[in-house]
Amino acid sequence: QVQLKETGPGLVQPTQTLSITCTISGFSLTSYYMQWVRQTPGKGLEWMGFIRSGGSTEYNSEFKSRLSISRDTSKNQVFLKMNSLKTEDTGVYYCARGGPGIPFAYWGQGTLVTVSS
Amino acid sequence: DIQMTQSPSFLSASVGERVTLSCKASQNINKYLDWYQQKLGEAPKLLIYNTNNLHTGIPSRFSGSGSGTDYTLTISSLQPEDVATYFCLQRNSWPFTFGSGTKLEIK
Numbered sequence: 001q002v003q004l005k006e007t008g009p010g011l012v013q014p015t016q017t018l019s020i021t022c023t024i025s026g027f028s029l030t031s032y033y034m035q036w037v038r039q040t041p042g043k044g045l046e047w048m049g050f051i052r053s054g055g056s057t058e059y060n061s062e063f064k065s066r067l068s069i070s071r072d073t074s075k076n077q078v079f080l081k082m083n084s085l086k087t088e089d090t091g092v093y094y095c096a097r098g099g100p101g102i103p104f105a106y107w108g109q110g111t112l113v114t115v116s117s
Numbered sequence: 118d119i120q121m122t123q124s125p126s127f128l129s130a131s132v133g134e135r136v137t138l139s140c141k142a143s144q145n146i147n148k149y150l151d152w153y154q155q156k157l158g159e160a161p162k163l164l165i166y167n168t169n170n171l172h173t174g175i176p177s178r179f180s181g182s183g184s185g186t187d188y189t190l191t192i193s194s195l196q197p198e199d200v201a202t203y204f205c206l207q208r209n210s211w212p213f214t215f216g217s218g219t220k221l222e223i224k
Contacts, residue, residue, distance in 0.1 A: 045161070045204055045215035060212040094160055103151045103166035103208070110160050 002026040008111035022078040022095030031100035040091030123216035140205035149209040
């Protein structure tokens, strides 16, 4: 069955870089787009960006200058990296399968990231 | 960016009651509107996609409708397990944007 699971650092210091891994099973990354969505106390649910089945990416301009999404198809993993973290980046980060034209039907459990010194 | 406005922000209703939640887009989103249910501590769960398509395994008491800028999620007979926050998401154009949610409670 389709499964997604995020793993992240938990706590990150301001100005540092966040790295989160989404490990998938039950499908191929070369067949589906993978999305990143976060949920913060200040802004609620925000779409961050996606990586296409072919490997190209699109980002929300809100994050474009500091966000990078990549993948390793051999390991069934998708990666999110975001630099210059601020306290307002504290929240739960989700990976989800979906697009284009396909809804986000499968989500990981989310990983809580706290940005604090 | 397309702004999604949900109303009401909070709703209290009785078991068995018909409940209607609204989502309004700042421009036409061509029915690329999905509804999600989120319970405390859980990931969002897809209920309805492309305005009126019921996702696999979702009870038939949930339904969606709308067009253009105005969309509605209806629960025909509210059940205790429906207590959650409901979000809409537009996938018509990037950046995809979510509404701020309607928190639904049992009266």
